[in-house]
Amino acid sequence: MDARFDYLLRLGDDALILGQQLGLWTGHGPALEEDIALTNIGLDQIGQARAWLTLAGRIEGQGRDEDRLAYFRDQAEFRNALLCERPNGHFGDTIVRQFLFDTYAVGLHEGLSRSSDPEIAAIARKSAKESAYHLRHSRAWMVRLGDGTEESHAKVQQSLDDLLPYVGDLFHSDEATQNAAVEGWGVDPAELREGWEARFNEMLDESGLTCPESVPEQTGGRVGRHTEQLSFLLAEMQVLPRTYPDAQW
Amino acid sequence: MEMDLLQRFEAYIASDKKIEPKDWMPDAYRKTLIRQISQHAHSEIVGMLPEGNWISRAPSLKRKAILMAKVQDEAGHGLYLYSACETLGVQRDDTIADLHSGKAKYSSIFNYPTLNWADIGAIGWLVDGAAIMNQVPLCKCSYGPYARAMVRVCKEESFHQRQGFQIMMTMAGGTEDQKAMAQDALNRWWWPSLMMFGPPDDDSPNSAQSMAWNIKRFSNDELREKFVDLTVPQADLLGLTIPDPDLKWNEETGHYEFGEIDWSEFKRVVSGHGPCNKERIETRRTAWDNGEWVRDAANAHAEKRAARRAAADTAAA
Ligand SMILES: [Fe+2]
Ligand SMILES: [Fe+2]
Numbered sequence: 174m175d176a177r178f179d180y181l182l183r184l185g186d187d188a189l190i191l192g193q194q195l196g197l198w199t200g201h202g203p204a205l206e207e208d209i210a211l212t213n214i215g216l217d218q219i220g221q222a223r224a225w226l227t228l229a230g231r232i233e234g235q236g237r238d239e240d241r242l243a244y245f246r247d248q249a250e251f252r253n254a255l256l257c258e259r260p261n262g263h264f265g266d267t268i269v270r271q272f273l274f275d276t277y278a279v280g281l282h283e284g285l286s287r288s289s290d291p292e293i294a295a296i297a298r299k300s301a302k303e304s305a306y307h308l309r310h311s312r313a314w315m316v317r318l319g320d321g322t323e324e325s326h327a328k329v330q331q332s333l334d335d336l337l338p339y340v341g342d343l344f345h346s347d348e349a350t351q352n353a354a355v356e357g358w359g360v361d362p363a364e365l366r367e368g369w370e371a372r373f374n375e376m377l378d379e380s381g382l383t384c385p386e387s388v389p390e391q392t393g394g395r396v397g398r399h400t401e402q403l404s405f406l407l408a409e410m411q412v413l414p415r416t417y418p419d420a421q422w
Numbered sequence: 423m424e425m426d427l428l429q430r431f432e433a434y435i436a437s438d439k440k441i442e443p444k445d446w447m448p449d450a451y452r453k454t455l456i457r458q459i460s461q462h463a464h465s466e467i468v469g470m471l472p473e474g475n476w477i478s479r480a481p482s483l484k485r486k487a488i489l490m491a492k493v494q495d496e497a498g499h500g501l502y503l504y505s506a507c508e509t510l511g512v513q514r515d516d517t518i519a520d521l522h523s524g525k526a527k528y529s530s531i532f533n534y535p536t537l538n539w540a541d542i543g544a545i546g547w548l549v550d551g552a553a554i555m556n557q558v559p560l561c562k563c564s565y566g567p568y569a570r571a572m573v574r575v576c577k578e579e580s581f582h583q584r585q586g587f588q589i590m591m592t593m594a595g596g597t598e599d600q601k602a603m604a605q606d607a608l609n610r611w612w613w614p615s616l617m618m619f620g621p622p623d624d625d626s627p628n629s630a631q632s633m634a635w636n637i638k639r640f641s642n643d644e645l646r647e648k649f650v651d652l653t654v655p656q657a658d659l660l661g662l663t664i665p666d667p668d669l670k671w672n673e674e675t676g677h678y679e680f681g682e683i684d685w686s687e688f689k690r691v692v693s694g695h696g697p698c699n700k701e702r703i704e705t706r707r708t709a710w711d712n713g714e715w716v717r718d719a720a721n722a723h724a725e726k727r728a729a730r731r732a733a734a735d736t737a738a739a
Contacts, residue, residue, distance in 0.1 A: 192486075197478055199474045199493050200467075200705075200709070201709040202713065203709070203710075203712065204716070205500055208497045212490055212494040216487060216490050219487045222483065223484070239483050240483060244481075263712065317719055317723040318719050318723075321720065322722045325716070328715065409478050412479050413480075413481035417597065419597055420481070421592065422482045422485055422592060
């Protein structure tokens, strides 16, 4: 099989799972403006997921489109990083999850926009603009919550401590990603870590939040080994097409 | 003096000029507008919930994206309207507090549940359709900020109506299960949609004054009739049956005649006893309460930052 298929699933599934979760905030945000912002980011993620999955399906050549891939795969076939499937929790949890992802995504999209594959490069260029905006948003909230009140500081510090173990999974590197980099159509996530850390540390400086000395890592998303949360998330997302497989929507 | 002001106000109304926030206006006019605009704003916000209910289960990624964009528009409508309300001297947080305490009302259509995916189609088609009917005349209402907010809102509402009708088309033309869902949705949303135009004219105490002030341009019954005339042929096109055995075309009047609306149900829902009244308000209140620490943090950070800047400026000077 074309190595790009699995690589593109990783990109598409990250965006899809995040978009699915952000959509749950619509109507429940802490203020109207934030309701709108979180939905906006969720919409961008769904848009990116559609683009990556459509391309993945085309490259696979088995006639699977974005919906076939989104709605008719089981949890073990999903390739999203574990971070993306961590539950929404409270606003601080969602913001930290998004920030940790955005700091990775800006580097990823920037790198992929130089892909030798013009279709990958085109999607990445559009995504890069979006992830830059997402990062501005999540970063601003990291600072507000970290610097704001004692309560917000404690809460968001806890969110950070809870989610940091899932960061390593984003940088999962294997033969496929290394080949992608060598062949020039993809980026090896391992190469993105340095840039991520620079952006992350900048945020720490400004927000007054701290990062523990050593963080034990949870990994497995890229090879389909997920947390318990994912199958619930998929059950909800996939319910209609699975219940009525003959229907068009 | 007061007399001159009142005369000027009435002359403005008579010549169809817009009243602006700084203009003098009678107290009752201001109060009527505050009530109506805030109710309208609350309806946009509470209205996000029944549809938001299906975002996570939208049956295709395209539908999911469209629905998210649609519900997000409603949040935007809420924002414009709360701002229009603020021009009349009431703060958004206070207006929202009135919603949470049950003092303020919102459109009672949103107290009905969304039970299957076709409900998302039916809401766009019927509820946004009825909203357009109500709101287009408001684009010309006498209060400038409200009229201008409505112009922006109406542009987006027609997209809402179209995406709803499109869902209904797909469902009604789909599998047997989908057809059944579409008919079921129409059965449940039809009558509440007709109630969206408010009580019949002979039982609508505030209407005459609102018409005189050019806040309202058409009566409740006129708008309801217009809506039925427009919607019945659309249902025919979908191949769905409107749940009203008395519905028939009247050649002479050129309008549809329709059955008796159950106003006792309307009153029951308005007074808080619809299927989802408690749930909707509870959900809004929970979102607000859960967001308090976030809003506090944002305020605290803004203050600290301003203080740090001021300190830096002093040090530099
Ligand atoms: Fe609206
Ligand atoms: Fe709408």
